[in-house]
Amino acid sequence: MSNSAEHQRQGGSFRDPGGFLYLRDGTLYRQVNEPCRESYDRLMRSGLYDRLIERELLIPHQEADLLLACDERACKVLRPERVAFISYPYEWCFSQLRDAALATLEIQRQAMEFGLSLKDASAYNIQFHRGRPTLIDTLSFEVYREGAPWVAYRQFCQHFLAPLALMARVDVRLRRLLRVFIDGIPLDLASRLLGRLWLAPRLWLHIRLHAGSQKKYEDRPTDGRTGRFGRLAFLGLIESLQAAVRGLHWRPAGTQWGEYYSFTNYSDRAMQHKAELVGRLLGPCEGQTVWDLGANTGAFSRLASQAGANTVAFDVDPAAVEKNYLESVRLREVNLLPLLMDLTNPTPSLGWASQERDSLLARGPADTILALALVHHLAIGNNVPLDRIADFLGDSCRRLIIEFVPKGDSQVDKLLASREDVFDEYHQAGFESAFARRFEFGPPEPIEGSSRLLYLMTVRGAGGTVA
């Protein structure tokens, strides 16, 4: 056994005594402890692992030397494939959460065929890996024991069904509740917010009646025991949950950004020239991480992802991210991940000791950030001084491709139309002065057919040269 000081335990992996994740010399490992040996062996020998890998529902892993274990409780050490970017349910659009829910239920259905069952149904156990919702917790399985109810039923309803129902039937912005309630939305709250459920019998059963049952039995311990729940009933429960999830839909319409490209003053020529410039400034970026901030539906993100970069396309608008995700599914893109992110209030560190779920900044820095048609929204739309924007971007990346949109541009004028112009420093010289503290850069590239400028910048002290 090696010295534990060499190991870095992962903040979100501590609840299950069956094992945990840790980093050692930059490589990610999962330790399997004795309580999980039987179910892990069953997973590998039954054929379930191969089935789930074939269907891209489970993260592949290799078994590593036991000498690499973190402590003496280990009976196995696994080296799982790395996920390019860890994302959280409160950053997913409606269809991402829906696909993750259906993937979880499909995994449970497959597991039962092989005599296993999911012992948890946490949305945090699903990650988008190579474009597909994938279970990353190899130790989520236990041997199925005939007659026992699904131990993860409550968690599934709180993590998936309740938020999906609220997003589909009440307001898509209620996704944000997942950030407040880290173990899923309490069912009594979801039930109250959902209102009448007469025509939705499955939601009535799995949310309203479920909440009522929780309330009725909250002070009545069953000593970990309950009545019999046969295999057919179990399969019926999974089918019922699948039908409930499949019955939920959200169609993006009428939001601010979903139609953004239709309302800009860009000519086709300007858009084409901007795309050419961004493609040229990106250069060869295969294997690098690129964050597109304010990505809208991902038109420019795809310049990076199609060049082989692991690209995350952030936007604040649920409609834009929904459209981007559905397009990435349609095109079967493997290295583009659309995510919801409000840059004026980005994801903080959350959970136990504020270390369980990472903040946006903790998941960086990106090799390159694209900040196209973004700065005026932050500087004028949200009153963030230019030097603070430069600091945030300087902390988040090594290289920056940024567009400056000056006053006089119709998009900036629209932001100023209903307010006093208190932005004296918002001009090209002020922008360059603010960013020069954190970045090195050369002369900007003007975008033809517009007054906009495109800069390639490198963080000071990060190495590399500006083209």
Place this chain on the structure above:
Amino acid sequence: MSIASICRYGVLYGLLFLLCITPRAAYGYIDPGTGSFVLQVLVGAALGSLMALKIFWRRIVSFVRGLVSRREQP
């Protein structure tokens, strides 16, 4: 039916009922919630019956499909 056989069936069904409500251990490291467990058990019979009907229906559909496709083959 004699009184003796009614008693015999009564005992048999009584034993079956007791078997059904015999406690089963809950597994896993997360709290499944007492109410969540109880609800599953309460609606289990209905869910199981629906599932049995679905499986039966799917078998009929696949049987009929098989017949039709066999007929269509030359």
